Amino acid sequence: MVKQHDPSGAPGADIRAGRLDRAGYATNFAAAVPDLDQQAALVEANRCYFCYDAPCIEACPTGIDIPGFIRKIATENTAGAALRIYEQNIFGGSCARVCPTEILCEQSCVRNAEEGKPIPIGLLQRYATDHGTPANQHPFGRAAATGRRIAVVGGGPAGLACAHRLAMHGHAVTVFEAKPALGGLNSYGVAEYKVPHGYAGREIDFVLGIGGITVETGKALGRDIRLEDLRRGFDAVFLGLGLGGVKALDCDGENLQGVMNAVDYIADLRQVKDFSKLPVGRRVVVIGGGNTAIDIAIQSKRLGAEEVTLVYRRGAAAMSATGHEQAFAQENGVVIRHWARPLRLEGAGGALRQAVFEYTRLDSAGRLQGTGETFALAADMLFKAIGQTFVPDPVREDGRDLLVLKDGRIAADTDGRTSLDGVWAGGDCVAGGQDLTVAAVEGGKRAAEAIDRVLRKKAAA
Template identity: 65%
Template sequence: MGTQPDIVAGRLPDSAYAENFSDVHPPLDRKAALIESSRCYFCYDAPCIEACPTGIDIPSFIRKISTDNVRGAAQDILDENIMGGACARVCPTEVLCEEACVRNTQEHKPVQIGLLQRYATDALMDEGTHPFTRAASSGKRIAVVGAGPAGLSCAHRAAMLGHDVVVFEAKPKAGGLNEYGIAAYKLPDEFARREVDFILDIGGIEIRNDQALGRDFSLADLRRDYDAVFLGMGLGGVRALGLEGEDLEGVYNAVDYIAELRQSDDLKSLPVGRKVVVIGGGNTAIDIAVQVKRLGAEDVTLVYRRGADAMSATGHEQEFAQVNGVKIKHWAQPRELRGAHGRITDVVFEYTQLDDSGRLAGTGDAFSLPADMVFKAIGQQMLPLPQANGGSELLEMDGACIAVNEDRQSSLPDVWAGGDCVSISEDLTVAAVQDGKLAAQAIDSFLRR
């Protein structure tokens, strides 16, 4: 990434980078965990379980923490969600299990389920022993495309059930968004890599990096060489604004910059602008806005075309961004990216509103924001699936995504899919983990028939 007069590296003192990108939610110690676990009512028909996409028995693991059975608590969590450590850090618990907590009805303060989950899973991972053992070998081989949360979850459960798994990953490292796409302060200290190593400790899983579907192998190859296939490659494309000036220097895809940040060994070397504009309203928009602010940007404005309630980023994430100095401007959509000498100078926005039929419409009134750096964060999309198979048996698609049933089985009998690439995706790490788990269990039944 090149530098420009107002886009420079090393804006902050050396010590600021370590502080700004340290763990945003410090873990509970034993005393705090025991106190917090005592707040749980241990509901028989717990609504928090229903709110968890992976169905973790939350009262059970919290009760075990309260009796100092931390390993047992972690086992409860990992039985349902092998990536419980990452999900404890990145899952929007405030709108899932914690929002459903009965404590909200009396105190408006739920049990801190996410922090308790982290307390238990971290303790078990620190032991260095894997809590699961493999079943007897089935003699079957499964191909998994994508080493993100969906693919790793599927691979682990399939390996645990006795199958041999080969995971094909297009990038140099496994982990998917946990490795490349989540804000660095949410998963510091190489946690994503350590969790991948923990998952692989089950045995029976081989990861082949720098192997991309459509470039290095085809779906037909996998169906020929393996007994079952799971597709969990996520979304590889970035949506364009479709506006004049989008190719100006200083205009970036947010996901690409976040990936570069996550892989950097020296945050001080990353160029950042003085005046930064972020276009979008999801978690990626929040993550890039906060991170460039923490890298030293002086003025960061996030602009979204609708109101706060319509943003896919949770209220908690929006508040976090604002506490970190990010300005959020609602009801405005980009109309033009203007520049001089090939570089971005400002973005023209039009105010928006809902018309009488409830559809978004421009008002005709416009304003501009100066910018030396603009990040596009309006969503990702699935790249066209290279699935040519001798001219027959193509996967059924639902729009741009793969159509699957409740077992995550595709229209092809030996192919399953999960995560962001399927039509029923919830765009959550925890949902992707559940997809992989359900698919592995369905694959196991299929193979044993």
């Protein structure tokens, strides 16, 4: 957990909890984008052309029939709209909240060519799943029991999507999750104002509602369970391990009090029940250019930080966070500074006091280099958000890799099949992935279909 610092004048004193009143926290951590009401949803749905061979479907990693579900909204069949979404993406509710629709389905909408205003597909998907999901019954039934057992390692979107689809096919699934709760990034890593923790929990309960899925939390691969034991005890194994490592800055002062990993702090924020108990600095610096950097910067501001500055080593176009996310950060009072990299972190009494940066530029070959010119930012809290890495230890034994790795992640084909017989993988832990929730869901779903085909072929042989 994040440690609260001494509220006295000692080093680190500018990091404290309770910067806002209760109403302030409630306002700041409400959903960032308001829901569509029924009238607005009908108006937007009726703007859709319901295209044949719709480009928005091609742009959706899970292949949702977008015109199909929007047409059902237009005819006030909200339950049918939700079902159409869940047929391809059982996490359609959370994906509607976190998916970068502005660069996927909405960017491909033909309405852009006419008026520069696409159909708000993400908001309509959110409306359908919020209002059309059955309250007391699961929308899908299970096929007859096959007698086959599959182990799913990792209870994030990839693992749970895989487990759900396998359960639909009649297989018995056991999900092993290292953390105390399921959900992966939806529970531990996504900004609270995007997917409130209560929503993430309800969605997980909905996914598990199909039945046939046993959950064992607090079980980490390599620590509590071994891959070879799973291969012997189950008919197939799916690995949805995510990315457990965080890249270091590799500069002096990285161990000062007040310097921390953004993902760890967000995980604390996602689990805390009272935001007033979570300490935050008065002057916060964030280093990085992705969604995690944007999320921690905005949430620091919403926790009551007076100054939040995000620093990225290249220009805005090179940031992996979308232009929409960058603009949203600035609207929330975050200052974004480009073309600078950290040189050293300086402190007093073991606590961070300032971060020193060097301006950067591209040389004639397009390589990043320092200019020699520096500047300093006063800071009592600094978040590292320069990327996460796959930790291969769980898939190593006696100093050797149990399966083939590629570019630091698990090598797998388009169906998620790894180099190890009977083992599939999906989500962020797989090489070449998009590191998107919606892509993780698709990876889990696709692997489940492949596993089902293999098991049925074996049964028929």
